[in-house]
Amino acid sequence: MFYRENGQFKTSYKADQQAFAIPQDRWAIVAIVAFAFIGVPLLVDEYMFRAILVPFLILSLAALGVNILVGYCGQITLGAGASMAVGAYAAYNFMVRIDGMPALAAILLGGLMAALAGIVFGAPSLRVRGLYLAVATLAAQFFWDWAFLRIKWFTNDSSSGSVSVPDINLLGWTINSPTDKYLFCLGVLVVFSVMAKNLLRGNMGRQWMAIRDMDVAATVIGIRPMYAKLTAFAVSSFYLGVAGALWGFVNLGSWEPAAFSIDRSLQLLFMVIIGGMGAISGSFFGAAFIVILPIFLNQMLPLIGGLFGLEVSIALVSHVEFIIFGSLIVFFLIVEPHGIARLWSTGREKLRLWPFPH
Amino acid sequence: MKLRKLAVAASLAAIGLSAVLTTPAYAAEEQFFPVLAYRTGAYAPNGTPWANGFVDYLKLTNARGGVNGVKMIWEECETGYATDRGVECYERLKGKHGGATAVQPLSTGITFALTEKAPVDKIPVITAGYGRSESQNGAVFGWNFPLVGTYWMGADVLVQHIGKKEGGLDKLKGKKIALVYHDSPYGKEPIALLQERAKMHGFEVQLLPVAHPGVEQKATWLQVRQSKPDYVFLWGWGVMNSTSIKEAQATGYPRDKMYGVWWSGAEPDVKDVGDGAKGYNALAMQHGAEPNSKVVKEILEKLHAKGQGTGPKEEVGQVLYMRGLISSMLQVEAVRAAQGRFGKGKRITGEQMRWGLENLNLDQKALDGMGLAGVMRPVQTSCLDHMGSAWARVHTWDGKKWNFTSDWYQGDEKVLRPMVMLASAKYAEEKKIKPRTPEDCKK
Structure with a gap:
């Protein structure tokens, strides 16, 4: 009833080709972003910001990066954590080695370094595909894990291999309160999401999708696989690198290579698979599912136990949390193998016909 | 149909979440300690006895009548030794019951992460026997306390x-x-x-x-x-x-x-x-392992005999149980020291707790009084030395x-001092921290 396109006529190509062609969508997005910028800081407390929202925003950005590569270009990667690590450590090195380096510039340069590393480690994709490529990207993960643990130059000779950075200062705005951190990450995420949306609708995104759907056919119609695949690796690694730098600078403040271990790579891949491959919104759904749900379960279970008068020990809670979380993953994959984003778009289709479905 | 069920489930979940987030009111004469424990995962065999000793000493303190009448309260949160979960636990617990007094993460990774947050939140991080070695230097690491050993x-x-x-x-x-x-x-x-x-x-x-x-x-x-x-x-x-x-x-x-x-x-x-x-x-x-010490006998008698103990009775007095107990004892004694200055029988804030931790002076008599004779040696901290005792066997x-x-x-x-000074100076430079002077310490 509220979500139908009857009577909406597009009179120019421009109107037809815009990012959100349906006005309801456009307004909904604007409303969500406005709420995130204005409403959320008024409503939630420090715990929500620091423990849930900031990690969620940063990992959404990382999942977006993985989605570009895995969901849009069809190149599977297990080296996402490594790209984040390169971004974080490169940004750290720019910060400590160059005097007066603005933090935002360091973060973006960190992303750039990650993009370069991504191109190098993406090169095997020109020869191998599917599972074999996954194994090749795994090499990147292990290489960078090793490098940041063993090569002391990267960590500025820190005795324990962990590094720390001061608070970010952005044109006189010192980002240290939870609200500042949230707004900063949200700003970065919005800018990068808009960039991704446009990139994916444009020439480059179409090339990636052509490669994903059938690379031989794509080559026949004149798409260069080398260019398409390596740009996908570069852009994806850039996103991951920036996310990694934010994770280190904003979320942790001081970190060690373990923050970007193979677990992180798998976590990001799961986010994309559960959230929805080849959908930008899937990155957000996936990140929310993986970041927020375990914490939510962890807090809910003792309360539910309390309702029935049961004293639940923290060990039991964390066992049950794993069981429920695992079952939910299986449930979602069975009910909707294309991820939560597909559920969402099915819901939207239904809404268009509501309340008079045929 | 499916979709409707999902929507109902999601909104129920949202209601539940908002219920969780409302913090309960606190009574004035209670001192809150978050307990970041790990009773699951690869490190559980070692994390569990530590947490048991930690909680038992808080219970014992209450059984002894609290610190000048102030009761100890605590809440556990499972970290699984994972840094991000540990940080989440810390964020969840730090504001409860009027605010956390001090936090003991029992993980070097979590310690590193909390070191960044401690000066902002003004909650001391006690790392008895672990953490960064250079954090012994209280001039740079104002909120870290690697008590008794680095x-x-x-x-x-x-x-x-x-x-x-x-x-x-x-x-x-x-x-x-x-x-x-x-x-x-x-x-x-x-x-x-x-x-x-x-x-x-x-x-x-x-x-x-x-x-x-x-x-x-x-x-x-x-x-x-x-x-x-x-x-x-x-x-x-x-x-x-x-x-x-x-x-x-x-x-x-x-x-x-x-x-x-x-x-x-x-x-x-x-x-x-x-x-x-x-x-x-x-x-x-x-x-x-101190199964014959007086404090262990007291715990067995006052807590475990009444079925109020934490964990199995046989493990009371084992090495890691004692480690948890002593870690807990140090924070309780710091509360006592802080009360001596800021008012007996009053709740201590995180900042006052830091004063207590920096002016901890446990002499032999105090240790004997707690039933720790022969278990450990005297500890005396200062604003610049956050370790307090460098003895081991x-x-x-x-x-x-x-x-x-x-x-x-x-x-x-x-050997130790120059290394601590060098490493902490480097940290201060990286983080752009101005080290505290002896004058700052008096505040």
Whole structure:
């Protein structure tokens, strides 16, 4: 009833080709972003910001990066954590080695370094595909894990291999309160999401999708696989690198290579698979599912136990949390193998016909 | 249909979440301690007794009538030894019941993360026997308290001990010491000190990292067999410790040449290996297993006899239980010290707690009064020295229990101090921190 396109006529190509062609969508997005910028800081407390929202925003950005590569270009990667690590450590090195380096510039340069590393480690994709490529990207993960643990130059000779950075200062705005951190990450995420949306609708995104759907056919119609695949690796690694730098600078403040271990790579891949491959919104759904749900379960279970008068020990809670979380993953994959984003778009289709479905 | 169910479930979940987020009101005369524990995961065998001792001492304090009438309250949160979950737990608990007094994460990774948050939240981070070694310098690390021991001090004592066994530190020349360590900031901490000492005495350090969680060590011990080091230092945690001892047994490396840090010298590490671990040595962070101490008897009588104890009765007094107990005792005593200045019988804030921790003075009489006679030595901290006591001894597993096999050693200030100053100065520069002066300390 509220979500139908009857009577909406597009009179120019421009109107037809815009990012959100349906006005309801456009307004909904604007409303969500406005709420995130204005409403959320008024409503939630420090715990929500620091423990849930900031990690969620940063990992959404990382999942977006993985989605570009895995969901849009069809190149599977297990080296996402490594790209984040390169971004974080490169940004750290720019910060400590160059005097007066603005933090935002360091973060973006960190992303750039990650993009370069991504191109190098993406090169095997020109020869191998599917599972074999996954194994090749795994090499990147292990290489960078090793490098940041063993090569002391990267960590500025820190005795324990962990590094720390001061608070970010952005044109006189010192980002240290939870609200500042949230707004900063949200700003970065919005800018990068808009960039991704446009990139994916444009020439480059179409090339990636052509490669994903059938690379031989794509080559026949004149798409260069080398260019398409390596740009996908570069852009994806850039996103991951920036996310990694934010994770280190904003979320942790001081970190060690373990923050970007193979677990992180798998976590990001799961986010994309559960959230929805080849959908930008899937990155957000996936990140929310993986970041927020375990914490939510962890807090809910003792309360539910309390309702029935049961004293639940923290060990039991964390066992049950794993069981429920695992079952939910299986449930979602069975009910909707294309991820939560597909559920969402099915819901939207239904809404268009509501309340008079045929 | 499916969609509607999902929507209902989601909105129910949202309602639940908002219920969780409302914090309960607090009574004024309660002192809240968050307990970041791990009772699950690869490190649970070691994390559980620590948490039990930690909570039991808080219960005992209440049974003794609290601190000048102020009751101790606490809440546990499971971290699973994972840094991000630990940080989440900290954020969840820090504001409850009027605010956390101090936090003890029992993980070097979580400590590193909380070190960034402590000055902002004004909640002291107590890391009794772990954490960053340079955080001993209270001028730079204003909120970190590696009370009673740091890894540099521990490694220093181990070198002193084997030096004594060899008949003098100069006899270490040409010897080879292998460090089998957990490949994380925790395991890497002693490297800097060992290399410093190696330069002084001319011994060689061989570094053998073991990846988390440490169940795969075949290659490491093959290297030990090839290079035949004179001593092996073990810097492990959880299942890694018992695996190391089993592998030493399999490769035939003499266990009496092996020395663990105080986190590699408790019952869970050697119990399963039994006789195979006979002769294995480990540092005792002052205390060892203390089943005969007065405080343990009091806990058994006042708590466990009434069914109010935490964890199994048999584990009361074991090494890690005692570690948790002493960690907990230190924070309770800091509350007492802070009350002495800021008002007896009043709740202490995080900032006042820091004063208490910096002015902790536990002399022999105080220790005797708490039933800790013979368990540990006096501790005295200051604004610039956040460790307070640099004593340790060595204990050895005889197949059934841990026995002390050395005198007391003190970490060598001449070696430790310059390293602490250098490392903390570097940290201060990186983080753009202005070190506190003695005048700042008086505030």
